[in-house]
Amino acid sequence: MLYAIVIGIITATVAPLLHRTMGRFVVIPMALLPLLLFIYFCTFMPEVVGGHAVTQQHVWVPEVGINLQFRLDGLSLIFALLITFFGTLVMYYASGYLDGDPLLGNFYLYLTLFMTAMLGLVMSDNIFSLFIFWELTSISSYLLIGYKQAEKDSRVSAWQALLVTGLGGLALLGGLILLSISAGSYTFSGLLTQRADVLQHAFYVPAVVLTLIGCFTKSAQFPFHFWLPNAMAAPTPVSAYLHSVTMVKAGIYLIARLSPVLAGPDIWHYTLMTVGGITATLGAVLALQHTDLKAILAYTTISALGLMVTMIGIGTDPAMKAMLVFMTAHALYKGTLFLVTGCIDHCTGTRELSKLYRLGSHMKYSGLAASLAALSMAGVIPFIGFIGKELLYEASLSSYVLLAVTMLSGITFVAVAIVFGYRVFWRKGEDKTQLQHHAGFPLYFPPLVLAIGGLALGLLVHLVPTPLLQQGMRAILANPNAELKLSLWHGFTPVLGLSVLTLLLGYAVYKSLTVLHYRASTLKPLYRYGPNTLYHMMFEGFLHHAKAFILWLQDGYLRNYVMYIMFFFCGLLYFILWRDTPGIDFTNRIYQLHEIRLYELVVFFLVIAALIFLLGTRSRLTSIVVMGLVGYSAALFYILFGAPDVAATQLLIETLTVVIFVLLLHKLPAFTYLSHQFQKYKFIAISALFGILMTYVMLLVQQQAMSTSELKEYFGKTSYLEAHGRNIVNVILVDFRGLDTLGEITVLAVAALGIFSLLRLNPERGGKQ
Amino acid sequence: METLLPLMVGTLFAVGLYFILHRHLFKVILGLILFSLATNLFLFVVGGITRGSSAIISEEKSTATEPYADPVPQALLLTAVVIGFGIQSFAIVLIRRVYQTFKSNNLDELRKENEAQ
Numbered sequence: 001m002l003y004a005i006v007i008g009i010i011t012a013t014v015a016p017l018l019h020r021t022m023g024r025f026v027v028i029p030m031a032l033l034p035l036l037l038f039i040y041f042c043t044f045m046p047e048v049v050g051g052h053a054v055t056q057q058h059v060w061v062p063e064v065g066i067n068l069q070f071r072l073d074g075l076s077l078i079f080a081l082l083i084t085f086f087g088t089l090v091m092y093y094a095s096g097y098l099d100g101d102p103l104l105g106n107f108y109l110y111l112t113l114f115m116t117a118m119l120g121l122v123m124s125d126n127i128f129s130l131f132i133f134w135e136l137t138s139i140s141s142y143l144l145i146g147y148k149q150a151e152k153d154s155r156v157s158a159w160q161a162l163l164v165t166g167l168g169g170l171a172l173l174g175g176l177i178l179l180s181i182s183a184g185s186y187t188f189s190g191l192l193t194q195r196a197d198v199l200q201h202a203f204y205v206p207a208v209v210l211t212l213i214g215c216f217t218k219s220a221q222f223p224f225h226f227w228l229p230n231a232m233a234a235p236t237p238v239s240a241y242l243h244s245v246t247m248v249k250a251g252i253y254l255i256a257r258l259s260p261v262l263a264g265p266d267i268w269h270y271t272l273m274t275v276g277g278i279t280a281t282l283g284a285v286l287a288l289q290h291t292d293l294k295a296i297l298a299y300t301t302i303s304a305l306g307l308m309v310t311m312i313g314i315g316t317d318p319a320m321k322a323m324l325v326f327m328t329a330h331a332l333y334k335g336t337l338f339l340v341t342g343c344i345d346h347c348t349g350t351r352e353l354s355k356l357y358r359l360g361s362h363m364k365y366s367g368l369a370a371s372l373a374a375l376s377m378a379g380v381i382p383f384i385g386f387i388g389k390e391l392l393y394e395a396s397l398s399s400y401v402l403l404a405v406t407m408l409s410g411i412t413f414v415a416v417a418i419v420f421g422y423r424v425f426w427r428k429g430e431d432k433t434q435l436q437h438h439a440g441f442p443l444y445f446p447p448l449v450l451a452i453g454g455l456a457l458g459l460l461v462h463l464v465p466t467p468l469l470q471q472g473m474r475a476i477l478a479n480p481n482a483e484l485k486l487s488l489w490h491g492f493t494p495v496l497g498l499s500v501l502t503l504l505l506g507y508a509v510y511k512s513l514t515v516l517h518y519r520a521s522t523l524k525p526l527y528r529y530g531p532n533t534l535y536h537m538m539f540e541g542f543l544h545h546a547k548a549f550i551l552w553l554q555d556g557y558l559r560n561y562v563m564y565i566m567f568f569f570c571g572l573l574y575f576i577l578w579r580d581t582p583g584i585d586f587t588n589r590i591y592q593l594h595e596i597r598l599y600e601l602v603v604f605f606l607v608i609a610a611l612i613f614l615l616g617t618r619s620r621l622t623s624i625v626v627m628g629l630v631g632y633s634a635a636l637f638y639i640l641f642g643a644p645d646v647a648a649t650q651l652l653i654e655t656l657t658v659v660i661f662v663l664l665l666h667k668l669p670a671f672t673y674l675s676h677q678f679q680k681y682k683f684i685a686i687s688a689l690f691g692i693l694m695t696y697v698m699l700l701v702q703q704q705a706m707s708t709s710e711l712k713e714y715f716g717k718t719s720y721l722e723a724h725g726r727n728i729v730n731v732i733l734v735d736f737r738g739l740d741t742l743g744e745i746t747v748l749a750v751a752a753l754g755i756f757s758l759l760r761l762n763p764e765r766g767g768k769q
Numbered sequence: 770m771e772t773l774l775p776l777m778v779g780t781l782f783a784v785g786l787y788f789i790l791h792r793h794l795f796k797v798i799l800g801l802i803l804f805s806l807a808t809n810l811f812l813f814v815v816g817g818i819t820r821g822s823s824a825i826i827s828e829e830k831s832t833a834t835e836p837y838a839d840p841v842p843q844a845l846l847l848t849a850v851v852i853g854f855g856i857q858s859f860a861i862v863l864i865r866r867v868y869q870t871f872k873s874n875n876l877d878e879l880r881k882e883n884e885a886q
Contacts, residue, residue, distance in 0.1 A: 557792075589772045608780060649850050695779030698811065699772070712841060719826060720832065729824055741848070744848050754862075758863060
């Protein structure tokens with residue numbers, strides 16, 4: 001399974017290269033990859049259906065529990081198959097949709113990267129590798145949504161999606177860490193075995209809240225749903241793949257994956273049911289107000305995601321069954337409808353409902369695909385959508401509120417299905433919309449495959465999907481004996497009655513759509529108070545205040561920076577001295593003054609006097625001379641205290657510095673008084689504080705009895721015997737630490753180069769800039 | 770002298786910092802030089818000072834005998850002094866160049882010029 005990921009990433013990175021060499025035929029390897037992966041995952045089918053999970057482990061960073069642990073059980077395999085199957089079709093579709101686009105190679109890079117990340121996500125058993133793939137999907141989806149870089153809309157939406165899902169990702173990371181702490185395990189299978197610990201741990205509630213925030217942002221649940229409709233700025237293949245089938249379902253996947261661990265306490269079930277229910281209702285209501293085909297699909301997707309979350313929240317066997325079947329059905333029909341919408345957009349140049357009529361006469365195959373998908377969406381027998389809807393009703397029969405929510409979404413789905421399957425393509429009476437060009441094979445073939453898939457799965461329901469879905473259900477319920485039996489015909493049950501009622505009500509809603517759209521326009525002002533506006537307010541507010549803060553803090557004045565640094569340094573130092581309160585033995589210190597030799601005292605006062613003089617002088621030459629004096633005094637101190645080499649160097653360097661200064665003196669600026677009086681006091685205060693603290697520190701260090709250091713002893717012993725030098729300091733520099741000295745020489749060489757270029761290169765005289 | 774040396778280094782630090790906080794380019798450089806001098810001496814003092822005996826093995830012996838100065842801080846110090854010189858000379862040439870190009874000795878004016886561009 002690791003190879004699948006690695007091959008995916010390699011293929012992704014070579015995509016732009018392939019596009020350059022192969023031109024439009026780049027689609028062949030790009031579509032072949034998901035197809036091969038699909039076949040590869042199909043080979044796991046017998047094992048997984050037999051009830052065994054396939055596991056693989058690769059050590060990555062074992063110290064902190066981050067490993068590439070893969071586990072392919074029923075739930076993962078369902079997702080893996082969906083991802084690769086849709087991947088194949090979408091890759092092929094994109095070759096038609098973005099035909100001739102110069103950035104097609106990049107597009108394939110992002111899309112393949114996304115697909116690989118998604119595969120890694122659903123296969124990960126290790127929670128940290130899941131998180132890494134999770135973030136990778138966020139990043140690649142950012143690139144995909146912002147694919148039309150030239151459009152501002154596209155960039156803003158990409159930012160929004162990245163920020164919302166990225167912040168959710170942070171919350172998720174926190175939640176996952178809390179979970180792993182409470183269970184003492186870094187894998188989902190480990191969490192499951194330690195379930196009792198997790199439920200009783202004090203971290204349970206924060207972990208649930210954080211994890212669910214992560215999942216809700218990814219799956220566009222209320223109040224984070226707003227990024228999904230905006231993400232429709234992406235090219236349609238992206239919307240079809242990411243925002244109906246894969247990425248938004250990552251949240252659903254994770255909730256389902258954690259459900260056997262976290263389910264039980266009320267907070268889990270009620271949060272999921274409330275948020276899911278609100279999202280389903282909101283999506284359904286908003287879908288009816290829009291006239292842009294893609295927006296309609298986006299809102300129905302939100303509604304469907306809400307239903308899935310609700311079902312996991314209910315948590316009973318029928319609910320999980322309904323969730324899995326509905327998810328599969330939804331993927332098939334929503335993918336089809338998105339791809340058909342893209343085809344319409346491509347061929348007519350518009351997605352506006354009021355401009356699209358009788359497209360069926362020109363786009364037979366697209367129309368056929370849309371109608372088949374619409375029948376599945378509406379829940380008409382014998383499509384898999386029918387089974388999904390029956391199961392949804394069955395699962396929500398327990399409560400009137402849930403039933404109402406499900407019904408409302410169902411009715412909206414029917415109305416939307418009629419719009420797509422009939423109104424746009426076949427309804428008679430209006431003038432035909434003229435096409436700009438005909439739909440090519442890549443544009444109508446993939447949706448047709450998906451639509452027929454929906455029909456086939458419905459007809460063969462007990463054969464093909466049932467065994468796999470059963471394994472998925474067992475994974476979600478953590479019950480190896482859970483049964484999942486599906487059949488197309490349940491007999492005349494109350495649920496069938498509800499289905500028929502939904503169809504009728506849906507038709508009624510469809511009939512009154514024009515009225516609804518008219519009414520909806522009066523609601524527009526209300527949107528100003530929605531979460532989308534809140535997001536933009538927060539976003540701009542954040543940028544504004546961050547800018548103001550930065551401009552205040554980083555004002556560009558060197559002295560202010562130095563002052564901040566010194567201020568904090570002194571503060572920290574003072575804090576530590578105050579906390580540890582080490583005292584200085586002053587009497588002993590004063591006693592030590594007896595030992596001072598006269599010449600030492602003379603040099604000391606010389607330096608102090610020189611410094612005082614330096615503070616007062618206004619002549620550049622004098623200050624240079626005084627500087628030299630201070631430097632030479634320092635050299636004297638080095639000699640007095642047993643460091644002749646340092647003293648020699650200091651003397652040389654002081655001389656050189658003075659020479660350089662004097663040579664350049666006439667080119668240096670003259671002194672002028674520049675500082676303000678008030679600032680001057682501030683500077684004096686901070687400088688004095690710094691000087692006092694440093695003095696104090698030195699006295700403190702001296703007071704600690706210096707134990708003979710091992711290094712001193714070592715160099716003292718080996719210097720002559722091993723390196724054959726009597727001057728230990730020199731031996732250290734050229735022998736023991738010879739490489740350091742080489743580095744030092746390099747630094748000097750670089751400085752010399754810099755000086756040379758500063759002196760010699762003159763842009764005004766035609767030198768290089 | 771152990772007591773007076775910290776006092777001297779502290780004064781050097783204070784004066785160095787005070788000069789760095791000026792907005793006159795020349796004084797900033799003076800401050801920089803004083804500050805690096807103070808830092809070197811600080812290292813020297815903190816490393817422990819021994820009066821008189823340097824870290825040299827006498828002719829008749831093959832290993833060093835106490836008392837002798839700790840050679841490790843000295844080796845560090847030598848490196849620091851030399852690197853400090855590199856920085857100083859670069860800084861001196863840099864202000865000369867800045868003065869030449871902008872005809873200004875005031876750091877604040879340089880900033881305004883930068884904004885104007």
